Amino acid sequence: MSGFRMATGGLVDRATPVRFRFDGRAYEGFAGDTLASALLANGVTLFGRSFKYHRPRGVLSAGAEEPNALVDVREGAWREPNTRATMVEIFDGLSARSQNRVGGLTHDVMAVNGLLAPLLAAGFYYKTFMWPAAFWERLYEPVIRRAAGLGRASGLPDPDIYEKTTEFCDCLVVGAGADGVAAANEAAKTAPRVLLVDEYAPLGPAPVLAENVKFLPRTTVFATYDGDYAALERLSDHLPSGPGPRQRLVRIVAGRCVLATGALERPLLFGHNDRPGVMLADAVATYLARYGVAPGREAVVFLNHDTPARLIGALAAAGVAVNAVVDTRPGSSALVHEAARAAGVPVFAGAVVTRALGGLAVRGAEIRQANGSVLRIRADLIANSGGFTPNISLTTHLGAKPVWDEGIAAFKAGALPAGMSVVGKAAGEGINPGIRAHWHGGQFAGKSFVDFQNDVTVKDVALAVREGFVSPEHVKRYTTLGMATDQGKTANVNALGVLAQMTGQEIAELAGPRARPPYVPVAIGALVGAHRGAEFRPVRRTPTHEFAEALGAKFIEVGPWLRAQYYPRGAEDWLAAAQREVNIVRGKVGFCDVTTLGKIDIQGPDAVVLLERVYANGWANLPVGRVRYGLMLREDGFAMDDGTTARLSDTQFVMTTTTANAGRVMQHLEFCARVLWPELDVALMSVTDQWAQLSVAGPKSLAVLRKLADEPSLIDDEALPYMGCKALTIAGGTPARIFRISFSGERAYEIAVPARYGNGLARALMAAGEEFGIAPYGTEALGIMRIEKGHPAGPEFNGQTTAHDLGLARLLSRKKEFVGRAMAARAALCDPARPALVGLRPVRAGDVIRAGAHVLPEGAPLTVAHDQGWVSSAARSPSLGSIGLAMLRNGPARLGEVVRVYDPVRAGNFLAEVVAPVQYDPEGSRLYA
Amino acid sequence: MRIECPYCGPRGAEEFVYTQDAERARPTDGGASPTEDWAAYVYLRDNLPGARREYWYHQGGCRAWLKVTRDVSTHEILKVELP
Ligand SMILES: [Zn+2]
Secondary structure, X not given: OOOEEOOOOOOOEEEEEEEEEEOOEEEEEEEOOEHHHHHHHOOOOOOEEOOOOOOEEOOOOOOOOOOOOEEEEOOHHHOEEEEEOOOOEOOOOEEEEEOOOOOOOOOOHHHHHHOOHHHHOOOHHHHHHOOOHHHHHHHHHHHHHHHOOOOOOOOOOOOOEEEEEEEEEEEEEEOOOHHHHHHHHHHHOOOOOEEEEOOOOOXXXXXXXXXXXXXXXXXXXXXXXXXXXXXXXXXXXXXXOOOOEXXXXXXXXXXXXXXXXXEEEOOOOOEXXXXXXXXXXXXXXXXXXXXXXXXXXXXXXXXXXXXXXXHHHHHHHHOOEEEEEEEOOOOOOHHHHHHHHXXXXXXXXXXXXXXXXXXXOOOEEEEEOOOOOEEEEEOOEEEEEOOEEEOOHHHHOOOOOOEEEOOOOEEEOOOOOOOEEEOHHHHOOOOOOOOOXXXXXXXXXXXXXXXXXXXXXXXXXXXXXXXXXXXXHHHHHHHOOOOOOOOOOOOHHHHHHHHHHHHOOOHHHOOOOOOOOOOOOOOHHHHHOOOOHHHOOOOEEOOOHHHHHHOOOEEEEEOOEEEEEEOOOOOOOXXXXXXXXXXXXXXXXXEEEOOOOEEEEEEOOOHHHHHHHHEOOOOOOOOOOEEEEEEEEOOOOOEEEEEEEEEEEOOEEEEEEOOOOHHHHHHHHHHHHHHHOOOOOOEEEEOOOOEEEEEEEOOOHHHHHHHHEOOHHHXXXXXXXXXXXXXXXXXXXXXXXXXXXXXXXXXXXXXXXXXXXXXXXXXXXXXXXXXXXOEEOOHHHHHHHHHHOOOOOOOOOOOOOOOOOOOOHHHOOOOOOOOOHHHHOOHHHHOOOOEEEEEEEEOOOOOOOOOOOEEEEOOOOOOHHHOOEEEEEEEEEOOOEEEEEEEEEOHHHHOOOEEEEEEOOOOEEEEEEEEOOOOOOOOOHHHHO | OEEEEOOOEEEEHHXXXXXXXXXXXXXXXXXXXXXXXXXXXXHOOOOOOOEEEEEEEOOOOOOOEEEEEEEOOOOXXXXXXXX
């Protein structure tokens, strides 16, 4: 117990006590306290255990840079590990726990890691990887994973809500200290919209701001990207868990940006400099002034510049005994001597603290004086400062290099991203008066930590240098320095200083530290926002969704759509339902929503020219009122998509694409029409969502549709032959289009009505078809019939197949130019030995073909060398049993051959006969049934 | 990153889709061009730093195709034209 709340002072609200728990024990703080300030006020110094060595750790800083005081806050699913106690605002009921301990915090059984330290030194991982892999997997990794590491996630779904928003402003000012407030008010004179953000909670008097300055507290600008800034606004992290949004990701679009981000203090390095009670001097000043908390009762102040001189008086005024001031500078300075004299404190000039004494907490400081003599001074607080570093992370996110300023012994921003400026301490103004850079005073007894969060010591840096790693980037990777979640905010410059000193280089010659986004850890939930679970992306429902839902359909995601997969009756499983649906279509009549196929309306005098150029087959001679199947290639000659296109008039076509490629084909067509051939007079519009389109298939399909058509004779065979289309009205005046096309192989019609009539059309079909035994069918039945008929679809149009491979070579026109023609003619793409589409049927009844299985010659060894193709699609046909489509080398020439279907993953291994792709009704007679 | 669409004004890059570079010319003499010309058009990319012309599609907006000159090292948009 060493810290205490001062009788007066600070900006916290002493009239509002706040009760919270830490490691199960109840404590009280005040409104405005952070978890760190409230625990320090209660005399707590031990906050957790370190990453590798499980060393006791306290609080180093008072802000976002904290590497030591990482705790686990809240309960249950709300639990969040690795939270900086310096950034947690306390509220009534807050519960927090120390982490990375095994057993009690004061008697961590894994502290034995300290004794195994040689195993955990820098480079251990790299060297260990060279040992036998089995050692690593069975021994080292499990042990190290258990021993090293920080907090653990709750393992439960994140119950919080996160928002995303965009802020537009003419000028963004980051940091609402004195420099930032002045910059914001100055900018507000000319900029209409100024946005001022500050990482911390408002405490004390609110800043006086011009009217056109919008202020967002508790908001961290964590990244700069190509002209925009990303910020995280913490909306309710300071409140008990509740229903409201927790955090808001703010994208800031700013005309220009002023960084008033201040400067971060770097510690001085000495033995056991990680002991609880060793703190940054400026952090101590902050706890005194902001929270009215003295972090100790007897202090040693260790410095190498004049700024901490003020702390000497502040500590004395707070009732903290300052037992010594240790200044690395020979002779110290007038300012320090004066402050020390006023407080009655001895100054040790040209001296260093060689190590902190004590175990779980600091009990004293060992000092080596200028004359070499060593003495020990009692202290429970060692406030130290090695100087400040301008906080310029955001200037480096786009790659700009910081530059060393010898006068202030600090890195300043180099070339700035366009529109960014830096002011105040962040620009190095007024920092580090009288500084004399001091990196490390030699190898002291006890570990000297450079990077506290990743447990990297001066000795680790020395080891890296000894092993030949002398560039900062190599040292960083070898030691993991600066690679923890704090990104080495308190470590990076010290590491460069130590490295320069060890290698005899000038620090100015070394590459200054560049940061990557995010500046502070950001919850993945905040980046994801509302886009998770069912809201991951919008759900696109078909126009008959309501109808299908009422019938108890099971749905499946197909591309962006939710489609009816099958309509189970009674206890039917998917296969029984799908097979019944196939039988109904093949025997009577069924219908299926095919709205999801892309529909593109193409109009204009040159519409036919565009079709001629984007399809491989010919279109010029397609009469009005007819439909044709088309194949589209990519520029590289491979098959892209297929579908039917209907000619509604001389100058109007409606194209269908596959569901999966609808967006892509639209983009491709527009590229062709606007970029390749802008001279074409043609307009394109996606009408996929405008029309509900239902396929009515089966021998009774015409009978059903005749009952719906206002003029039934319009759809009789003479008026509407196979591959015909026309506009008509149905059900008493509803406009519709009818296309006599078939995917199932049965007599079939696709009927399209304005999308809002989708459910109505489905119900009308059910009523009209009742006497014929009509039933809706889903994508499973559609798939079975597709495979029975050997139509290539998504699994065959996989981006690696050609028209030849798909058995569609007859469609490649020789009379015209079209996209992909030249490249499709390459010899290798026309090689008959390429895997090409065939059908497969098991030789022995009972064997089941599965998509993904490999196809090999019957007697060949089961090795990759003998792999000749793969099963692309498979179905359980109610009439044919297990059937498949496969891409088989030289396939069309091998009909009748017996091959082996081998599925090592799912233990399938049997013989199958190669057959033609069309396995059901190869003559096509059922189209006219 | 913002792209100034000639139809829609300055819009966020997420509304656009980059598709391909616009430095190459598509062989224009029908299918008669040698395969090498087509192979160069389809496959060969120089991947140079500095200002490059690219095709961007305003998919989340007016669906215009734009020829955008962008410094691929800094992401600075230097020019936006209709193709
Ligand atoms: Zn636009």
